[in-house]
Amino acid sequence: MSVTNLEYLFKPKSVAVIGATNDPRNAGNIVMRNIMAGGFMGPVMPVSNTAEAIAGVLTHTSVKHLPKTPDLAIVCSPLDEVPEIIHSLKERGTRGAVLMGSGFASMTHEERLDIKSTILGIAKPPEIRLIGPKSLGFMIPSLHLNASLAHSDAAPGKVAFISQSDSLFATVLDWAKAKGVGFSHMIALGSRIDVSFADILDYLGSDPFTRSIMLYVESIKDAREFMSAARAASRNKPVLVIRPGKALDTVLGDLKLRETGDHRLVDAVYDVAFRRAGMLRVENIDGLFDAAQTLGTPKHVYGNKLAILTNGTSAGIMAADRLLDGGGELAELGEETIAAIDEVLGEKNWSRANPVDIPFDADGTMYSAVLKLLIKDKNSNGILVMHVPWTAQPDMEVARALRDSLKRVKRMVLTAWLGSGAAEESREVFRKAAVPTYDTPTHAVRAFLYMAEYLRNQEMLIETPDSLPSDFFPDTETARATVAQALQQDREKLNEPEVKDILAAYGVPVVDTRIAVSAKDAVIAADELGYPVALKLRSPQIPQAYDVGGVLLDLETPERVWEGAASILARCTRERPDAYIEGFTVQKMGRRPGAHELFISASVDPVFGPVLAFGHGGMAREMIQDTALTLPPLSMSLARELVGRTRIASLLKGSPPQLPTDIDDICLTIIQISQLLIDVPQIISIDINPLYADSEGVLALGGKIRVAPYLDEGEKRLAIRPYPRELEETVTLKTGRTVTLRPIRPEDEETHRAFLANLSDDDLRLRFFGVVQRNFDHKDIARFTQIDYDREMAFIATAHDERGMPETLGVMRTNTKPDNTEAEFAIVVRSDQQGSGLGSILFNKGICYTRQRGTSELIGQTMIENKAMQGLSKKFGFVITPDQHDEDLVNMVLDLKKGNS
Template sequence: MSTRYLDALFNPNSICILGASERPQNLGGMVLRNLLASHYPGKLIVINSREYEQVHEIQCVAKVSKLDFIPDLAIVCTPPETVPGLIKQLAKEGVRTAIILTGGLSRTHSKSGRPLMYSVKEIARKFGIRILGPNTIGLMVPSRNINATYAHMNVLPGKIAFIGQSGTIASTVIDWAFARGVGFSHFLTLGDGIDIDPDDLIDYLAQDRNTKAILLHFETISNPGRFISSVRAASRGKIVIGVKSGRVPESQWEPVDLPDGIVNGDDIYDAVLRRAGVLRVQGLDEMFDALETLTRMKPIKQDHLVVLCNGFGPGVLAVDRLSSLGGELTELSEKSLTAFEDMLPAYWNHRNPIDLDYNAGPKRYEDALEILEKDFTVSNVLVMYAPSLTEDSLQIADSIIRKTRRSRLNVFTCWLGQSTIREAREAFFEAGIPTFSSPEKAIQAFMHQVNHNRSQKLLRETPSSYTDHTVDRSHARKIVAKAVQKGFKTLANEKARQIVSDYGIPVVKSWYCSDVEEVVRVFKSLGKPVNVTLLHDRGSYPFLEEKTGRGRYKATLKRLNDEQAIIASCSLLFSQYQEHFPESAFLGYAVHESHQHIGGLGFSLGITRDPVFGPIVVCGAAGASVNVMADRHLSLPPLNMVLARDLLRQTHMYKLLKEYSYQPEQDIRAVCETLITMSQMVIDIPEIKGLEILPLLFNRDGVVAVDMSVEIAAPVRLAIQPYPEELREWTTLRSGRKVELRPIRGEDEPAHVRFHSKLSPESIRFRFFHYRKSFSHDELAQMVQIDYDREMVFVAVVSDDSASKDETLGVVRTWTDADNLQAEFAVIIRDDMKGEGLGRLLMDKMVEYCRSRGTVEMIGSVLPENEPMLKLARKLGFTVEFNHEEEVMDLRLPLNKTSDEWQKAKLGIA
């Protein structure tokens, strides 16, 4: 969808309410009373077929056709069967947006037997009217004095946007937020969400300067690609916190089948939100705790914590919770420990958490914070207080407030108890210091800050350099293409092994035998213990052992070292196969040498496919422990080294690998490279529906894949756009030098640093409108880490063979809005490359790219004295006008015709 007409939804100059009356329980009447109570400044009119002259002193007409003006927003509160006809009338009259508060459209059917909701959806698409709902609580925008809801109270104004799913939950949030003094910039629920989606709203709110944080409550994600793209864009500048309901089949309206290899569907949402940069919480109370921490606490620079308390017991509770959530305590410096020894009794605990003793008063708390202030290993401090007969909680709170007012430390508090510490909590609240009622809540809130910080680093992290294995992609693609042509649903074991090998993943050499006699001959020729696997048609599907149960059926017998054992084992395998899979065709046996590996360390890696989210990379322990230990973690392709490490780090097997591997760093990298390679396989060969390597083992030489299976089906799109290899090309400069023009990669940060170091101050000023001596890691990471959807960057590079690295010569960048109407460009060329025609080559490539993806126009701003760029722009066909307000030259280049009037209005085209 898009942000089309959302201005009319959030900033309407006029509103009509359909179905309002003065009856106390009338839905439309409640909405009208709320609009009047919020002092809505625009025009109001009511439509009611009972032909009232006025409703609550607001003009009323009987029909849509009787309106004497076209409202920006219509609010529909009439019975379900009337809604489709009314929406059609409103759209024909030119109304651009409508909120349908009426419920039951999904359960009320038309004469054809179809739910009315779908009729409304078709009308909206046909006539272009935007719909919020049906079954929504409505919309509040306090800054515009809009309360177009049936809620029992208004919200406070603030900087937070709430996008909910359920009206009843939204009512609870309103009540709860008011009590905590939490205000909102926008507040609404989606209801059935037949038209306006969360991603439409996120795109709109991401551009709103009054919105600092976005809270999401949702049940499903219908368009994961656009959702991820919109949230990734928003989360770079705003806090995005999400809570999902319907996490288990029992709570879902319509439980969905899980993809093969996944036992918990909620793990998919974890992976999606993690990749999008959303801080996920498990409930509404936790959501607001996280919000309070993220908005009130200073941004953290370190992930560890100091706990300060007037007793050891509360500190222990805090540390227990910190450890369970994966947090860490700060190690105090020797200087700090010495200072505490001088201040505290001899029997103090001499470590973090710091016990200030039961009689700690305001001065002791202040002195403790003074010591921590001077210790630059300390960044975050939880100050706790348990009620005491000897001290006043409010006096201690006041001392903390005074001490932290100008402190560099991130201080948050936990005043335990209830009746005697209320005033202290209120003092912290008024001072803007986060305060919590229990150690568990305080630590949970701190870890929200830590996890949010980690997710933002993950979005901006520069991947370490990764060199592909020597791969034969064309051969692998031919294998799959031939199987698709023949109508196969799986690949034979030998073919599956071949495509894994084609991608450079080490595999155990196997011999394929049609009967037992041939198995014996292979064993004799090898003269070593062997493993024997029975192959059958059903066994060619990935993740089969998880469905059948490892104890009930074994496809492989290991370490067979004599002829009789092999014959007996083959007989056992065959009888078990006949018992469990009598309908599955027998395909023979696979034999390979028994593999010497680190005991107990076997990974299960794979690709599975979700009907909504598309391909998913899975990683965890091999065998029964997948289900017993729940050690299967997920990520969305494409992966790079940073994302692969993040996925691997979540598994139990990662800890075992670090502990027991002969060479942990080398093996960790090998697993990550295997995950990246599998991710690339599903990008190169989208017909791969499922792929499993079971197990991936380790020896002194590294990793080796023992067995694998591949399922194939029609291609589907990835939720996250991969690196666009097809946009790479070579070209020749005027001097005859060959350069490559390609999309930027995350690995280009070092080259970007060198590139900027070779720019003159004037070139930097022309590009950034002011001189920049250097750029931070975060700034550079944002330049090179893009999603290839809203943003595109082409770089001109040559290879420096002597240093084995790419050298950047020029860069062109565009940022495209959510509606794909405008792409704002910026281009910069290295000073020693001017006169080579490189700027023209880069701009031509970007113009063609934007035109091909349907962007309406390209725009840019140039300093008036930047004559070379203005000259190039005119040659490319840009119009050039001086902007008196900004004192820059505005450039515009039409690329495609507008397809709708709303596009012309948004672009200011007559």
């Protein structure tokens, strides 16, 4: 939906409690007591027909009798009374409501749909924003607002927690109190008939008082909205998520969340979606807070190599084991570091390796001296300092010494003070100094690994993908025609020649295949293909011909083919007399000695749409269970990351005497299948197994494809909108130069860097409203070139220079609100191209695009001295007004709906 009117929910100046009561077990009484106890400074107005006063506050008999319009209404009345209440609130002008009343859980599925439709029809979000039904409410500690049914309040802080579960809401609240963690927001979403995870992520992603966001997610309703909001929020601040996983999927199976695809992959699909959105998934509540503590610091971890400093050898070994089990590495100490520690401790008084075990009675001075040496060593990505209590050495003395030595240190240093009592006092010293601290080595190492994984996920968001091969031109029409023919014949499964035709149309090398309906036809097909051949039984009742001995390989003569067909028929008649025999598949033998057997498959998840899988293939695929998943669309970098998450990836690197496998060809094949799913949305599953791969490339022996009718555009079923190739066009400038207008792509990073470098100082100042440093780093350029096409658009004008190299001449950007009511634009043309008409062409392109997607207004700002920009905007019908907050700026607004009339 959008963030429209969410401020009335989360920044209310007045609150009404509808259905308030003096019954201490009733929601209307609990929430009234919580609001009053919290100390909310605005008016609190209970509405009740049964009590004169509740929690010391006089009541009102109805919404229309309230002395003022409440920003927020907490509705505790039974759900069947809610439609009438929402109607009254709407008449009063209330913009936010939380539905806490009973009744939703006891309704049937049809009754829930009916009451949902009725409530939404009256509220018409975003006119009134709704949380719930079946919501526990929320807390905004900075406002002293506890509008929840929780048993206690939350301390103020910088962490936001959004939960789909009421029970976990209460559990996290208790956990946070024990950990000393405060919150900016705690929100229980309930049944989400309006406000969703995506809405909250959009709202909190730009909230200056929220440093990190934690989610408890069981299911997602709109994958596209969720992914866009999550990707946007995680670019600004850490977003952590916990999901129960396999047990939850078993419980929810009856709710038909898995009507298609592999049931075992439901949680794995959520996992890859979280990773693709740049979020960090954690295992449990404890891990949620451990990760939040580490990610809340301004220090980063750019790898998984950890140095461990401890006064207890066994504790150090425990930490090292946890690190290695979790996929981390023990940092190898540099020779200079070892020599320097020798001078501090003595060569025989420590391990001379990592973990660094100093004497058990080491004092603060010794700890600090060794730590400073480890900080200087660049071989590690972080340092864990551990302390085992010893009677003769006070914990606090060591803690204070380390705290003082870390005041200006930029490296990531974590601490783990073992024990309780005095150890807890030491941990408090570190907390106040913003040094991540934990009570066990396991928690500390887990937090470090979480941070390393989080940074890897973030790098995926801003990594510059390798360019796709320029000669990849799939024959989409052939693929679509083949699928259309099967659908016209009411067939769900394509035969092998059809599969081969589709794969070949998308550039996947395949073995020549023929269909034969008899032994005689099989011999004819083998003669055409050339020997040796493979012969395979075709029967709809026998999906795996190997099971009945229905596959013969290396048949080298017509006689062998004839005899083989007869023996397969005899075996099948004996073992499966019920099976209908369609004939045989005859295939040219694919000779790839020593090649790895891989697989690429795809299915359609009911929530996230098409999902690609890759891994170790062959007949042992199910036994090996080496699979990684990803969501299309893909770049070469994302495909390479997918391959790297499998165990077989290490074998693909090669080892004497075997040459390394052509990884680029594997990645290209994955991308080709990804593009096929986008271009031909009638395809609901693909399975290529085996896919041979070696140093010469890949070869598919065949595959399976299932199809079903699908009338909409292919990109609409994807969780992430792909590159909109249909928006490309060629135009001619006044100078006669031909340029291409197209959406920007991630691989445009280098040309965009050169484009910015070629802008004059004055153009840069007018574009960015002030003096700008020219040294844009990778993160800056990535934000310009790696955009979410669902919310952003950047049209670039590109052409080739005199050397034949691509260059960017100008760019028009739009950034659209999630509810599509408004888009903000910015435009800049390279200084030497101004006056060529390119500015008008780009401006018109952006206006047409936003109007076509149904956006209501296109708005922008420019400096009052930028007369050229103002003149251009007037040419296209923009209304220009002075900015009320800054006298140096003017606002430009175009009513796009008016332009349609």
